[in-house]
Amino acid sequence: MTLNANLRVTRGTFDLDLDLAIAPGEVVALLGPNGAGKSTALRALAGLSPLTSGSIALGESTWDGDGTFLHPEHRPIGVVFQDYLLFAHLTALENVAFGLRARGTRRAEARAEAARWLDRVGLAEFAQRKPRALSGGQAQRVALARALATGPSLLLLDEPLAALDASTRLQVRSELGRHLAEFGGHTLLVTHDPLDAMVLADRLVILEHGRAVQQGPPAEVARQPRTDYVANLVGLNLYRGTANGTAVDLADGGVLTVASPVTGAVHVAFPPTAVSLHVARPDGSPRNTWQVTVAAIEQHAHTTRVRLDGAPSVLADITTATLADLRLRPGDTLWAAVKATETHTYPA
Amino acid sequence: MTRHRVRGRLPVVLVVPAVIGLAFLLVPLAGLLIRTPWTSLSTLLSAEVGEALRLSLICASLATVLCLFLGIPLAWLLARSGLPGRGFLRALVTVPLVLPPVVGGVALLLVLGRRGLIGEHLDAWFGISLPFTTAGVVVAEAFVAMPFLVISVEGALRAADPRFEEAAATLGASRWLTFRRVTLPSVLPGVVAGGVLCWARALGEFGATITFAGNFPGETTTMPLAVYLALETDPDAAIVLSIVLLLVSVGVLAGLRDRWISGPT
Numbered sequence: 001m002t003l004n005a006n007l008r009v010t011r012g013t014f015d016l017d018l019d020l021a022i023a024p025g026e027v028v029a030l031l032g033p034n035g036a037g038k039s040t041a042l043r044a045l046a047g048l049s050p051l052t053s054g055s056i057a058l059g060e061s062t063w064d065g066d067g068t069f070l071h072p073e074h075r076p077i078g079v080v081f082q083d084y085l086l087f088a089h090l091t092a093l094e095n096v097a098f099g100l101r102a103r104g105t106r107r108a109e110a111r112a113e114a115a116r117w118l119d120r121v122g123l124a125e126f127a128q129r130k131p132r133a134l135s136g137g138q139a140q141r142v143a144l145a146r147a148l149a150t151g152p153s154l155l156l157l158d159e160p161l162a163a164l165d166a167s168t169r170l171q172v173r174s175e176l177g178r179h180l181a182e183f184g185g186h187t188l189l190v191t192h193d194p195l196d197a198m199v200l201a202d203r204l205v206i207l208e209h210g211r212a213v214q215q216g217p218p219a220e221v222a223r224q225p226r227t228d229y230v231a232n233l234v235g236l237n238l239y240r241g242t243a244n245g246t247a248v249d250l251a252d253g254g255v256l257t258v259a260s261p262v263t264g265a266v267h268v269a270f271p272p273t274a275v276s277l278h279v280a281r282p283d284g285s286p287r288n289t290w291q292v293t294v295a296a297i298e299q300h301a302h303t304t305r306v307r308l309d310g311a312p313s314v315l316a317d318i319t320t321a322t323l324a325d326l327r328l329r330p331g332d333t334l335w336a337a338v339k340a341t342e343t344h345t346y347p348a
Numbered sequence: 349m350t351r352h353r354v355r356g357r358l359p360v361v362l363v364v365p366a367v368i369g370l371a372f373l374l375v376p377l378a379g380l381l382i383r384t385p386w387t388s389l390s391t392l393l394s395a396e397v398g399e400a401l402r403l404s405l406i407c408a409s410l411a412t413v414l415c416l417f418l419g420i421p422l423a424w425l426l427a428r429s430g431l432p433g434r435g436f437l438r439a440l441v442t443v444p445l446v447l448p449p450v451v452g453g454v455a456l457l458l459v460l461g462r463r464g465l466i467g468e469h470l471d472a473w474f475g476i477s478l479p480f481t482t483a484g485v486v487v488a489e490a491f492v493a494m495p496f497l498v499i500s501v502e503g504a505l506r507a508a509d510p511r512f513e514e515a516a517a518t519l520g521a522s523r524w525l526t527f528r529r530v531t532l533p534s535v536l537p538g539v540v541a542g543g544v545l546c547w548a549r550a551l552g553e554f555g556a557t558i559t560f561a562g563n564f565p566g567e568t569t570t571m572p573l574a575v576y577l578a579l580e581t582d583p584d585a586a587i588v589l590s591i592v593l594l595l596v597s598v599g600v601l602a603g604l605r606d607r608w609i610s611g612p613t
Binding site: 046072079088102 | 520521530
């Protein structure tokens with residue numbers, strides 16, 4: 001049974017219009033900047049807020065639309081909230097058993113099942129702890145166990161790793177990946193972290209301003225971004241233009257020479273590491289050279305990222321040694337060079 | 349060191365009225381303790397005192413239970429439902445707080461009295477008559493005390509994060525189950541604090557009680573009424589009654605405070 005959703009929600013000036021189809025066992029990540037409508041989509045799927053129009057259906061069963069509205073307590077869902085929302089007055093075990101009890105399982109049975117789930121997430125010895133006595137990573141795992149314990153058809157994860165510190169995150173992410181792989185239902189992961197999305201999801205849906213702007217497998221999205229937001233997420237320079245042979249006229253000014261001839265509307269992408277900077281116009285193999293002005297310089301872990309204005313504007317990663325050689329300052333004029341073979345061209 | 353410095357900086361303009369205020373609250377109680385005829389206390393503790401005390405405790409407790417049953421749902425309605433005109437309703441609920449209790453008693457008589465708007469039918473159809481009965485005492489006390497509970501619980505509900513209720517709904521809990529297992533436990537300190545205030549107010553209630561329920565020993569004469577009556581005939585007995593009422597209410601409040609209300613302050 002596929003989950004089919006046509007989510008239309010209008011609230012004030014904001015307007016969400018998103019079509020989603022999730023196959024059983026599939027993990028779809030809804031990735032987008034803050035305010036893109038990710039949470040609105042999740043709330044609509046959970047039944048916490050109704051659709052303005054459109055529909056949500058799992059197989060033959062309609063959850064929303066056509067005059068039907070299934071309240072959240074009647075939908076076969078599990079939700080992991082961003083800050084987990086564990087019930088503070090209940091122990092970890094009682095939190096996990098809550099959904100089973102609410103859905104009519106007998107107390108002893110519910111507690112036994114909850115204990116099994118805590119064991120699966122590696123928290124058997126923390127069953128009697130109250131949420132405030134759990135670490136962030138442990139609370140996240142209790143929240144996951146609580147959401148999965150009722151055997152939901154649709155698992156909704158709202159920024160499940162956002163509240164964790166960097167070191168815990170790595171471990172919890174891989175554990176979450178393992179549980180999602182074992183889960184046979186439909187999963188929607190809402191996140192603004194591209195790494196979470198890339199690692200955990202089978203398919204990405206990029207949401208901007210309430211619209212899906214791109215979707216596909218993580219590898220494809222990472223290689224062929226279609227919007228500046230995605231390009232920025234995956235760390236690529238991205239340009240739109242019209243190709244005629246190996247020359248691409250860019251929409252925002254400038255011309256790039258690409259490796260193999262194409263025609264029509266295309267995207268051209270290349271990583272910031274492919275850009276080299278020179279004081280004088282370089283000769284030789286680089287096929288693209290153009291004059292740029294230094295707009296900003298940011299220090300990253302092992303490289304320096306230089307934001308350059310020009311036709312086109314470009315991001316360049318240079319080594320600290322190059323930075324020292326060039327003695328860069330904002331406002332300096334330089335030459336940027338990119339080899340045609342380093343560019344990646346694909347239809348727009 | 350720091351403490352000493354801070355203490356040195358307390359402004360006189362605030363300290364002097366604060367000390368006077370404290371004395372104003374405590375000196376009358378001290379006077380009561382000083383004037384108590386401790387030696388003859390046991391002889392003054394008559395059967396009537398015991399009866400009045402028992403009646404007071406029972407009526408205040410029943411009134412509190414009544415307030416909990418009606419007041420918690422009312423607080424929920426004010427805090428959580430999208431009911432239009434909630435602000436106006438909230439203002440109405442607080443009216444008994446500012447109303448002189450005697451006026452409240454008169455109002456109760458007009459509505460629930462033998463010839464009252466509702467009392468007339470209660471009497472005719474069910475043979476129930478509330479005024480001048482022990483049940484009438486409970487009604488009068490509940491009328492005066494309920495706003496304390498409603499305001500306390502409503503404040504706690506408004507401070508509680510409604511997203512926990514959403515989480516419960518996604519786990520399959522009905523609204524009633526969510527209320528019982530999630531909402532109510534999360535506002536329990538507010539409910540207990542409100543219940544204690546409500547109980548204390550009911551225990552000390554005088555004006556509405558004497559107006560609506562009258563003063564029949566063993567039936568409607570609660571401790572405050574007994575104190576007032578004794579003051580006219582036997583001042584020593586009034587002191588003893590007062591001291592008993594004081595000890596009981598302070599004792600109960602202190603006990604509950606340790607158990608429930610004390611925060612991390």
